Amino acid sequence: MTDNAGVIRADDARPLARLAASAKSVTAQRRATRIMFFTLGFGTASWAPLVPYAKARLGLDNHSLGLMLLCLGFGSLLAMPVAGALANRFGCRAVLVCLSIVLACALPVLSVASSLPLMVTALFAFGAALGAYGVTVNIQAIAVERASGRPVMSGFHAHYSIGGILGAAGMVGLLGLGTPVLAAALCAGCILVIALPIAGPNLLSDKGETGGTLFAMPKGIVTLIGLLCFVTFLAEGAMLDWGAVFLSSTDGMTASTAGLGYTVFATAMSAGRLSGDAIVARLGRIKLVMGGGCCAGLGFIITTIAPTWPLALVGFAIIGAGCANVAPSLFSIVGRQTRMPESDAMSAVSTFGYGGILVGPALIGFVAAATSLHIAFLGLACALGLVAVCARYLPR
Template identity: 50%
Template sequence: MQDRTRVPSTPSLQQHATRAAFFMPGFAIAAWAPLVPFAKARAGLDEAMLGMVLLCLGAGSLLAMPMAGALAARQGCRRVMLAAMLAACAALPVLAIAPNAVVLGLALFVFGAAIGAMDCTMNLQAVVVERESGRALMSGFHAFYSIGGFAGAAAMTALLSAGAVPVWACVAAVVVVLALVGVAFRHWRGERVDSDVPAFAWPRGIVLLVGVVCFVMFLAEGAMLDWGAVFLDQAKDMDPARAGLGYVAFSLAMTVARLTGDGVVQAVGAMRAVVAGALVAFAGFAVIVLAPGVTVALLGFVLVGIGCANIVPVMFTAAGRQTAMPESLAIPAISTLGYAGVLAGPALIGFVAHGTSLQFAFWCLAFSVLGVALATRWLRV
């Protein structure tokens, strides 16, 4: 690979710029979440129509991720990430003013494609920056996605609670993202692969196994988001108004664990960190299901957050080290499989819970995560 874009930079500046790259999509996607009720009312949608329209966001992401890797190989990460964040900034205000389901669906498709392209390309950037640093950095990078999500949701909720018009709240969020882009993009990587790279390739060998691990871990994360509060309400008789504390405990624990995760990975080794994380996450699910009361169950959410935190970052590092596929193909494939876990998770858990019970569905998640610990015997790269 040859860097054809001569931009003054240093390894430290590239690391900070990569952290900013992870913060931005987390901030942007979280800024959309508080807007959903406003968008639903403005477009005149019922719950069923809203569910269909929201699928456009996931569809855009899934289609964009594989193509983003090929574009990054040909154009460099910098150009793809810049285009992705500009597209996300253009789409976000439209989400607040969409007058009907068609416009909202199209805006969500563009927004999802932009976020998906950014998610994929920022991991390509992170792999190169981490590799050149000679030390573990990936968990810290991923922590900034979580920090961005917290900041975006908190800022948008505060603006809307203060009476801000949704579209102007979106404009404020866009200003924040554009300011970060203006500072960071000069230090994003500009290398291009000299050979042509196909737009999509099926994962094979160790890349497929890494992708399956990411699918499982994103499935577990999606379960905490979509089913955690329902579980506390139905299985632990927690007040529905407070049941969201489960996801809060999970997400805060994950963020803290990622901020400290690079040191852990550096100290004990990547695969040992994965095994330990999977065992802690399994224990967390067991505590959630078996806990006699709400307080102990919330401790289970914390354990799941700690356990899951550093497994996906280690998998992306492994994707950058394997030789079965070029990383410009491997990372998009892994990103797509992981995101498929987020999308499929709610439906899969609901299907299992409907046929058996929600407790059994959570046990299935627990043993799936335990399988990740067993998979490490084939993941040494």
């Protein structure tokens, strides 16, 4: 309020000061949330270059390595349903700080473990920390987006993608320069720890009124959100696990260059997420989910029918652009539904989504073995089309 001369009256000064302080606080919370998404992507990707070293150190064949890597997935699947209750009981800040320390400690152990029991234990703990971290940081993101009063979720997930790219590139660069594996893993762990005093003070410390459900199961509309997340992450997992196989077996690319497909996909996804918040502000999340599902489905069709690999790569880029903002939008919509508490709903939806990454590639393999990889990819196009159709029933 101002007087006729445009001067702020004394009785209104303190409310305006509180408003300015609140805006500053929300800005700091957004910055802290971006940092935590970045460190999640960085920590996750830092493990990937260590896998060949673990395989050689333990003398594993491909089958044994695949079974060992399931421990990471099982750890995540078991931790996700309880992560919401932990965040509700102790606050996002306490949970994220503890999980960051677990990740930072697990990476060096994974880099030097020479016995299978120790590797399995460390991998399970690493996977559990990643799963619980993903749920908790998205609970944090929902609250910060609500306080911001504008879309910011896609930008948060963009920082996860950027962290993943830099984490993998950084580890590959260090190892390529001859850095000992343990030293490279310690460097990655240090970055996770260094981020804590920067972001930690501005993470949310509020606790819920109740302890939350210990093992969250989806109910009502949350089940639909979870299923849509399952399909979306299934498509992303297909690009990661089957993209190079598809390009090398059907489009004539060499095995050494077929990995370019996932690079194109990941780059398009990162670019899409960086621009996603502006698109959400213009179109809304429901339309974005519908358009993203259609776009990703079209990308799979183009990839499948492409006569040459350059055109197939165009399809990979379209898939990445389409998938980019579907999952962030679905996570944001979790905060709009009223069927379940947010923390429980996020745990349930995240479990569904990660299930798509974990189980999906195997399902694609079964379909490909029974028919062909082309049919499997066309099936994904149809599933993504259903995502677009079902999005109309999401909370507005």
